[in-house]
Amino acid sequence: MDAAIKSIRPAKSNEPKKVETRPAELDPSEFLAAAVRADQPRPSRAEAEQAVLTLLSYIGEDPDREGLLDTPRRVVEAFDELYQGYHQCPAEVLDRTFGETAGYDDFVLVRDIEFTSQCEHHMMPFYGKAHIAYTPVERVVGLSKLARLTDIFARRLQTQEHLTAQIAAAIDEVLKPRGVAVLIEAEHTCMSVRGVAKHGASTFTSRFTGMFRDNPAEQQRFLSLVRGPTR
Ligand SMILES: [Zn+2]
Secondary structure (H helix, E strand, O other): OOOOOOOOOOOOOOOOOOOOOOOOOOOOHHHHOOOOOOOOOOOOHHHHHHHHHHHHHHOOOOOOOHHHOOHHHHHHHHHHHHOHHHHOOHHHHHHOEEOOOOOOOOOEEEEEEEEEEEEOOOOOEEEEEEEEEEEOOOOEEOHHHHHHHHHHHHOOEEOHHHHHHHHHHHHHHHHOOOEEEEEEEEEEHHHHOOOOOOOOOOEEEEEEOHHHHHOHHHHHHHHHHHOOOOO
16 A cells, blocks of 8 residues: 555545556456466465465574474464355355335445455455445345455455455445445554554545435535544
């Protein structure tokens, strides 16, 4: 991440698109299927542990000393956990929907969804909160599914911008709502413990689709609820 704190983009859709390191149009394969096929060839666990040994030697450690004997195994196990999102299918989480909305016609907002992800530039954690709203047309999902969806994308290598866009795109694609709003605030350890080493700086990213993109008043209402008085 660069050090600038990003401001929330105003509603105008005719402003020039900012240059992104990944294409703004997301490939649906990113959210409609697991990122890794079960039969995809990958290095073995032993090879992964060997790579950790190499890194230990690289920093000047003696990988044979007692305290480090189990470290390669532990690191690879931690990787399995931190990156399990590659093996999970985002669309599947959103697939179980309720058709009955009982005439509900406002947006549904789940705020303060805590997550931890790993930045794709340094493989260091960034963590914070996601706030997600969507306006259902016919299909609603269980509220925990939005948290599950966030976790699936967060447990992959990410940029905060891409994480934000992927969550919005998946909800858009699967639920076909009238609009989606996603706001993510996060602290990046690659910025707080290395590099400029500034603690406490928050990075904000947002993505609005449909009615949230087209209607500044709805966008404002989302933002004021997210920043509501009970925070
Ligand atoms: Zn980073």
